[in-house]
Amino acid sequence: MSFARGAGERDPRAVAAPEAAGAAAGVAAAHPDGPAAAHPAGPAAFRLADGGLDPRTLVLYAVTDRRWLDGTTLEEEVARAVEGGATMVQLREKDLGRDELLDEAVRLREVCHAVGVPLIVDDDVEVAVAAGADGVHVGQSDMEAGAVRALIGPDMILGVSAQTVDEALLAQERGADYLGVGAVFPTGSKDDALDVDRETLAAICAAVSIPVVAIGGIGRDNVRELAGTGIVGVATISALFARPDVRLAAHDLLVRTRRMLDGVRCALTIAGSDSSGGAGVQADLKTMQANGVFGTSAITALTAQNTRGVTSIMDVTPEFLGEQIDAVFSDIRPDAVKVGMVSATPLIRTIAERIDRWRPEHVVVDPVMVATSGARLISEDAVGTLVAELLPRATVITPNRPEAEVLWGHEIQTEKDMELAAAEVGRRLGCAVLVKGGHSLADASDVLWRDGECRWYRGRRVENPNTHGTGCTLSSAIASNLAKGFGLDESVMRAKDYVSGALAAMLDLGAGSGPMDHGFDLASRFVEGPGE
Ligand SMILES: Nc1ncnc2c1ncn2[C@@H]1O[C@H](COP(=O)(O)OP(=O)(O)OP(=O)(O)O)[C@@H](O)[C@H]1O
Numbered sequence: 146m147s148f149a150r151g152a153g154e155r156d157p158r159a160v161a162a163p164e165a166a167g168a169a170a171g172v173a174a175a176h177p178d179g180p181a182a183a184h185p186a187g188p189a190a191f192r193l194a195d196g197g198l199d200p201r202t203l204v205l206y207a208v209t210d211r212r213w214l215d216g217t218t219l220e221e222e223v224a225r226a227v228e229g230g231a232t233m234v235q236l237r238e239k240d241l242g243r244d245e246l247l248d249e250a251v252r253l254r255e256v257c258h259a260v261g262v263p264l265i266v267d268d269d270v271e272v273a274v275a276a277g278a279d280g281v282h283v284g285q286s287d288m289e290a291g292a293v294r295a296l297i298g299p300d301m302i303l304g305v306s307a308q309t310v311d312e313a314l315l316a317q318e319r320g321a322d323y324l325g326v327g328a329v330f331p332t333g334s335k336d337d338a339l340d341v342d343r344e345t346l347a348a349i350c351a352a353v354s355i356p357v358v359a360i361g362g363i364g365r366d367n368v369r370e371l372a373g374t375g376i377v378g379v380a381t382i383s384a385l386f387a388r389p390d391v392r393l394a395a396h397d398l399l400v401r402t403r404r405m406l407d408g409v410r411c412a413l414t415i416a417g418s419d420s421s422g423g424a425g426v427q428a429d430l431k432t433m434q435a436n437g438v439f440g441t442s443a444i445t446a447l448t449a450q451n452t453r454g455v456t457s458i459m460d461v462t463p464e465f466l467g468e469q470i471d472a473v474f475s476d477i478r479p480d481a482v483k484v485g486m487v488s489a490t491p492l493i494r495t496i497a498e499r500i501d502r503w504r505p506e507h508v509v510v511d512p513v514m515v516a517t518s519g520a521r522l523i524s525e526d527a528v529g530t531l532v533a534e535l536l537p538r539a540t541v542i543t544p545n546r547p548e549a550e551v552l553w554g555h556e557i558q559t560e561k562d563m564e565l566a567a568a569e570v571g572r573r574l575g576c577a578v579l580v581k582g583g584h585s586l587a588d589a590s591d592v593l594w595r596d597g598e599c600r601w602y603r604g605r606r607v608e609n610p611n612t613h614g615t616g617c618t619l620s621s622a623i624a625s626n627l628a629k630g631f632g633l634d635e636s637v638m639r640a641k642d643y644v645s646g647a648l649a650a651m652l653d654l655g656a657g658s659g660p661m662d663h664g665f666d667l668a669s670r671f672v673e674g675p676g677e
């Protein structure tokens with residue numbers, strides 16, 4: 146199952162490990178982006194049908210720097226880089242004489258064209274043309290882009306550096322095929338000030354229609370911070386050529402860049418473990434996987450639980466809960482958080498404090514109070530802390546009917562009561578409120594209150610007595626959809642469809658109200674054994 150991309154994200158392209166490619170064709174087969182390897186050499190080969198530069202050539206842009214050579218040649222290092230997956234190479238050697246630069250360009254052209262990768266020469270237009278390179282890259286202080294275009298003709302690739310929206314628009318107007326924008330991170334050069342911050346980078350990407358590649362201080366540890374800016378790739382120098390194994394470094398950075406571009410979305414569930422697998426963390430992780438999101442977890446309590454009830458609960462310590470949350474956020478930043486069962490005040494406070502520390506984009510809180518089996522999952526005194534200190538930090542809360550009655554302070558007898566409860570609680574807590582109608586009201590319809598508006602999500606009641614974990618499943622499905630970039634309305638609608646499908650699969654396990662089939666829409670249903 147492929148992890149879903151964010152809504153509107155580009156389609157990812159599989160990255161083949163170089164070693165996976167047949168050795169017979171030498172480096173040509175090693176190029177992980179198939180189509181580029183098939184390209185005949187020549188600049189027009191790297192253009193799309195509309196004449197624009199194929200953005201796939203810019204995913205991993207290796208810029209040379211002879212300073213990093215350690216007993217090898219530029220040719221050998223560039224060959225390693227393209228073997229590892231570099232999709233474009235720029236010969237950038239400011240202190241080489243013209244003849245030497247030309248010789249180097251011809252040698253690198255052969256290395257690059259052997260694997261269908263374009264070679265760009267930095268700054269020197271004449272050498273680029275003379276060497277049969279595929280293009281030239283000029284900075285703001287080099288020859289003006291329009292003049293370069295006049296010299297190189299329509300086919301050769303023209304790259305231009307830009308640091309502002311104005312520079313970017315002017316370069317595009319004068320015929321640039323792509324923009325190099327940076328430095329986006331400290332580069333260790335003399336003036337270490339960031340030339341281009343994230344907002345400017347994103348503004349440039351939004352302003353132009355030609356592809357943008359980020360450059361400056363980019364490496365394996367920070368490339369993910371460029372997600373969502375609109376770039377199509379990264380240009381890098383030392384992250385490849387300063388590494389002992391350039392091929393490995395290129396492959397590693399290509400995979401990480403692909404992950405940044407393709408948008409593998411992650412979610413974190415902070416909830417209790419349900420030994421029966423139907424609710425809690427287990428339900429959340431299965432739901433996230435089924436909804437194309439990578440699930441991570443921080444466990445608040447262990448419950449000995451099955452379809453008939455809860456026999457024992459063991460809370461973790463607040464310190465350990467905080468460490469679990471920190472461990473996830475410090476390494477795999479989730480795009481959304483779902484909070485489920487939290488039984489005690491110190492644990493609730495720990496979660497509130499970590500939300501303030503890590504500032505997740507989306508927080509879905511399922512105010513779990515009682516399990517389907519009737520077991521109480523939060524202490525009386527903790528409900529007050531939940532309401533005062535956690536729910537106001539939520540993007541949306543998802544109380545079922547009994548939980549909504551506790552939060553509202555009145556009984557809910559009708560759909561109008563559901564609306565009133567959602568609105569009053571939402572106004573008081575400053576968050577969106579989804580009051581779920583699973584518990585015995587006519588159909589399984591839920592009402593969302595947000596910013597003064599109520600919206601109903603009509604559901605058809607599935608005649609299935611096995612509803613253990615429906616609330617956990619709904620809230621983690623909402624979190625998954627928010628993580629993928631859908632708005633709240635769409636996230637709730639998709640989550641509800643998912644729950645209905647999981648119920649309609651009619652899984653029947655255990656003597657009590659059993660779990661749902663979280664994997665109902667995957668090919669691998671529960672395998673029907675050979676039977677007795
Ligand atoms: N029989 C059903 N048919 C269709 N949808 C249902 C059914 N039961 C519940 N739902 C839906 O499942 C979602 C969860 O609602 P529910 O009221 O069951 O949550 P809950 O009580 O918090 O569940 P949990 O047992 O996990 O705590 C809601 O969208 C609700 O409309």
Ligand SMILES: Cc1ncc(CO)c(N)n1
Nearest residue numbers: 417418419424425486516
């Ligand atoms: C651990 C856990 N969390 C949430 C629920 C709510 O169903 C449950 N039954 N068990």
Ligand SMILES: [Mg+2]
Nearest residue numbers: 513545616617
């Ligand atoms: Mg519930």
